[in-house]
Amino acid sequence: MPSLVTDLIPGFLATYWPALLQAVIVSLKFLAWGIGFGFAAGILLAIAQLSRVKLVSAPVIALVELIRNTPLLVQLFWIHFALPAPTGIGSSPERSAAIGIALSGACYFSEILRGGIEAVPKGQRDAAAALGLSRWCMWTRIVLPQAVIDTLPMTANTVLSFFKATSILSVIAVPELMMTATRISARTGDPIGVLTTVTFIYIVIGGVLTLLLHRIEKAFAVRSTR
Amino acid sequence: MRIDFSFFASTWPQLTQGIMATLLVTAVAFLGALLVGYGLTILRLSGNGAVRRAGNAYVALFRVIPELGVIFWSYYCLPILLGLALSEYTCGILALTAIGAAYVSEIFRAGYNALPRGQLDAALALGLSQWQAWRLVLAPQIFRRATPALINCGIDTLKNSTLLAAIGASELAYQAYQIGNATYNYLAPFTFVALVFFLIIFPLSLLSRRREALLQSRSR
Numbered sequence: 001m002p003s004l005v006t007d008l009i010p011g012f013l014a015t016y017w018p019a020l021l022q023a024v025i026v027s028l029k030f031l032a033w034g035i036g037f038g039f040a041a042g043i044l045l046a047i048a049q050l051s052r053v054k055l056v057s058a059p060v061i062a063l064v065e066l067i068r069n070t071p072l073l074v075q076l077f078w079i080h081f082a083l084p085a086p087t088g089i090g091s092s093p094e095r096s097a098a099i100g101i102a103l104s105g106a107c108y109f110s111e112i113l114r115g116g117i118e119a120v121p122k123g124q125r126d127a128a129a130a131l132g133l134s135r136w137c138m139w140t141r142i143v144l145p146q147a148v149i150d151t152l153p154m155t156a157n158t159v160l161s162f163f164k165a166t167s168i169l170s171v172i173a174v175p176e177l178m179m180t181a182t183r184i185s186a187r188t189g190d191p192i193g194v195l196t197t198v199t200f201i202y203i204v205i206g207g208v209l210t211l212l213l214h215r216i217e218k219a220f221a222v223r224s225t226r
Numbered sequence: 227m228r229i230d231f232s233f234f235a236s237t238w239p240q241l242t243q244g245i246m247a248t249l250l251v252t253a254v255a256f257l258g259a260l261l262v263g264y265g266l267t268i269l270r271l272s273g274n275g276a277v278r279r280a281g282n283a284y285v286a287l288f289r290v291i292p293e294l295g296v297i298f299w300s301y302y303c304l305p306i307l308l309g310l311a312l313s314e315y316t317c318g319i320l321a322l323t324a325i326g327a328a329y330v331s332e333i334f335r336a337g338y339n340a341l342p343r344g345q346l347d348a349a350l351a352l353g354l355s356q357w358q359a360w361r362l363v364l365a366p367q368i369f370r371r372a373t374p375a376l377i378n379c380g381i382d383t384l385k386n387s388t389l390l391a392a393i394g395a396s397e398l399a400y401q402a403y404q405i406g407n408a409t410y411n412y413l414a415p416f417t418f419v420a421l422v423f424f425l426i427i428f429p430l431s432l433l434s435r436r437r438e439a440l441l442q443s444r445s446r
Contacts (some may be wrong), residue, residue, distance in 0.1 A: 065431075066424060068431070069381075069427040069428040069431055070420050070423045070424050071385040071386075071388040071399070071423055072385070073388040073389060073391065074399055074416065074419055075420070077399060077402070077416050078420055081416060082413040082416040082417060086413065160289060163292075164291070164292040164293060167292035167294040168292075168294055168389065170294065171391065171392050178292065178294055178295060178298070181295075181298075185302065191302035191303050192303045192307065195295070195298055195302060196299070196303070198295065199295050199299060202295060203287060203290055203291060205290075206290025210289070
């Protein structure tokens with residue numbers, strides 16, 4: 001029974017919604033991995049960037065600049081197609097994508113957190129040392145919480161830009177949402193319907209993500225020290 | 227691992243063509259983004275509520291729609307909707323312009339909002355015309371404040387231009403991929419391409435940071 005509602009829903013969805021759902025899950029998995037690993041590794045890299053030992057800081061700074069100043073697509077191509085030559089290890093699209101997005105995430109978060117750490121007044125670290133706190137305690141209880149909370153707006157922006165960047169994984173044939181969309185569109189011959197629907201899916205997920213990040217920012221804004 | 231220079235000698239025409247295409251696409255798209263973004267900012271600052279909301283919605287949408295999605299949509303859907311045969315370059319540049327415009331508009335709006343409210347009134351009170359006040363008082367300040375962010379926006383446009391490889395535009399990343407496919411040597415062309423991008427983007431990034439630091443120190 002045709003009605004206004006069923007007319008508005010594109011026909012391909014009836015057949016392909018499981019594929020699209022699966023693709024959304026793949027996209028979100030890579031997003032979670034890139035952000036999760038990136039954030040954790042970014043903390044370590046940020047501390048390394050600020051190390052007074054040049055042998056530690058210089059290579060990390062070089063890596064962070066290299067990754068931040070080249071396009072993700074080129075990095076993915078390099079990891080997926082070029083890297084197997086010198087290492088002799090073949091790679092699957094998923095593995096290359098996981099390496100690429102994790103590396104990128106780590107470097108972007110490293111730069112953000114480095115700024116956050118530098119913004120915490122130096123005197124606090126001296127005070128922690130004077131109070132006899134251990135270095136571990138100084139980082140995990142005093143410096144990092146402030147650095148992370150103060151940089152939340154930038155972190156939120158980075159999460160959104162990585163959400164968009166997961167679509168780039170399609171160029172090395174990772175079956176995420178964008179890749180799946182072009183495949184369905186090629187099969188059904190309806191690019192307008194499929195690509196518009198997928199854009200809509202991105203808008204909805206991006207909207208939810210934006211609200212979520214906003215919530216987190218607000219929850220922590222109260223505890224901000226400055 | 228050895229570096230084979232004859233490899234680059236034989237693929238040089240393709241690589242230089244790629245570099246030129248990448249630079250051209252970026253330049254045209256970024257100029258377009260500046261113009262459209264400027265117009266968009268005027269709409270967003272207008273007194274008309276509906277126009278303002280439409281402008282804001284445009285910017286908000288491009289914050290979450292993937293760049294590649296815009297490029298695919300432009301490439302696969304625009305020619306059908308418009309009934310025109312558009313090249314992958316045209317579609318790609320249109321997409322990059324649309325994406326860049328949203329960011330440029332956000333930058334200009336932030337620059338405008340950072341100006342003290344009294345300046346326009348003061349300029350008008352001094353007998354300057356609307357246009358003079360804009361050209362002599364407001365615009366120079368907005369542009370100076372916006373420079374670091376605009377440089378970053380140009381960098382993003384350059385990075386995004388590589389996504390045109392996905393619709394078969396023969397820019398630099400695409401050429402490297404083609405060379406790799408033809409010679410089974412992916413390492414040399416992709417390392418070269420990564421290096422080219424780094425050598426263009428890194429100095430721009432340093433320039434942006436210097437301008438930013440300069441602005442910070444001046445505003446104190």
